[in-house]
Amino acid sequence: MHWGTTMSDVDKTISDDALEACFEQARVTQAPLPEAAMARILADAAAVQPRAPRMAWRAWVRALGxxxxxxxxxxxxxxxxxxxxxxxxxxxxxxxxxxxxxxxxxxxxxxxxxxxxxxx
Amino acid sequence: MHERNEPDADAALLARYAAGDPAAAALLAQRLGPRVYAQASRILGDATEAEDVTQDAMMRLWRVAPDWQTGQAKVTTWLYRVVANLCTDRLRKRPATSLDAIAEPADPAPSAAQHLQNVARADALQTALDTLPERQRMAVVLRHIEGLANPEIAAILDVGVEAVESLTARGKKALKGALAGQRDALGYDDE
Structure with missing residues (x-):
């Protein structure tokens, strides 16, 4: 039953359930990030990553007060x-x-x- | 995108990255890269552009890492917002596309297996998404595909929660109309 709608109105839309099924399908069929793109992302990360601090003599002086x-x-x-x-x-x-x-x-x-x- | 109960995990990894831990970059990229790519793919409808946006957004994340203040925001919210802005920039640089120019999804063969039907449904939805205004498209993708809550979407799009509700409602209505002509591709007995 489609209260207040004509047959042509029904033809111009789909139900909420059908739309939700499309969303659900989209959630499970997302294409994975290509490996080449992931490699570029990791290369970027390595290029701009701050270096880990080294325990130089200044750090020893700080550690001793x-x-x-x-x-x-x-x-x-x-x-x-x-x-x-x-x-x-x-x-x-x-x-x-x-x-x-x-x-x-x-x-x-x-x-x-x-x-x-x-x-x- | 369904790990709402780990608000600090990404921030902790980002802190490790900023401290020079090389393993943190890989973990962050594995956690966030596919999400960013999914969001960009849905909004842009173009895999190549989505890859570029993903790389650009992740680069911004790497650069902000040393200055990241834990607790200021969820990393994912910040990242979604960056992606939304990058996608907006790209969409506005595109020449206007008429609805007639958008390719229809391929008709599935009568003997197609279920996975082909599923792909056809996903393609049909993407085609319909591409017809939405960009803000509606972003709101619908974030709400109904990425599964975010309205307040987080409001923060990402820099609008109020009511505006998000309006955007998603209008977006869903438009989608239902756009998908009405593709019942065969959808394969649903929509009554």
Whole structure:
């Protein structure tokens, strides 16, 4: 039944179901993207892709905290080296212990650095 | 185009691409390339032009990748919009085509297999789509073939949702009229 339509009106259109069937058919019959086109797309992508960042020395500096971090690291290294070769009196002579020396920093009658013994 | 629940997947891949991950480009191209090509094919009705538009749209995606802000929009919505604009540019550069100049789909042989019938239906629909004004054609393709929701289509076409509803309604009415003369090609017993 086609209320308000004449036979000629019906001839000039198709039903909603028929149109929906066409849409459904279109959804399942879409031609695939040609391989050559895909290859061109991938070539474009490779040509303009940003390079992955490399861990250069600047990145290492940033990872260590920047200039303040590097400064602190250098200071700590120098102080540690100094303490290692000339420990204060309140600290044991770890170097002597490790090397098997009998001398202890507490036995030395020397100034803070102990170098006066060498000098007589 | 039926992966509505993965709004961040494409954006995540785009971020990986921008970070230099070579595998991300292939994944994105496989996910989005066929969708772009399908949309362009339906709107332009020309495979060669659709390939060019697809390559152009994807190139724009690659170039925008470093500046992409996750959450600003769905990648697919952005890409559909690019494709719509590229197709519009091409359609407006074409010389006007009369309806009589549009080729009729081939008549299927009486003994044609079902897949040939299906191809004939698809061809008939494409021929009918080609007769629609470009905005109606885009709205109908995005709504009824790509399956997008009206708000997303509104964002793609830069119009309101009501305008999308109007475009699709007028487009469907025009399609039904254009397809009425091709009942034999459609192969439906349309009562």
């Amino acid at each position: 920047g200039a303040p971090g590097i400064g602190g690291l250098i200071t700590a290294t120098c102080v540690g080296f100094w303490i290692g070769i000339a420990p204060p009196q309140m600290l044991p002579d770890v170097g002597g212990i490790v090397l098997g020396a009998e001398v202890s920093a507490f036995d030395l009658d020397a100034d803070g650095f102990g170098w006066d013994l060498e000098e007589g």
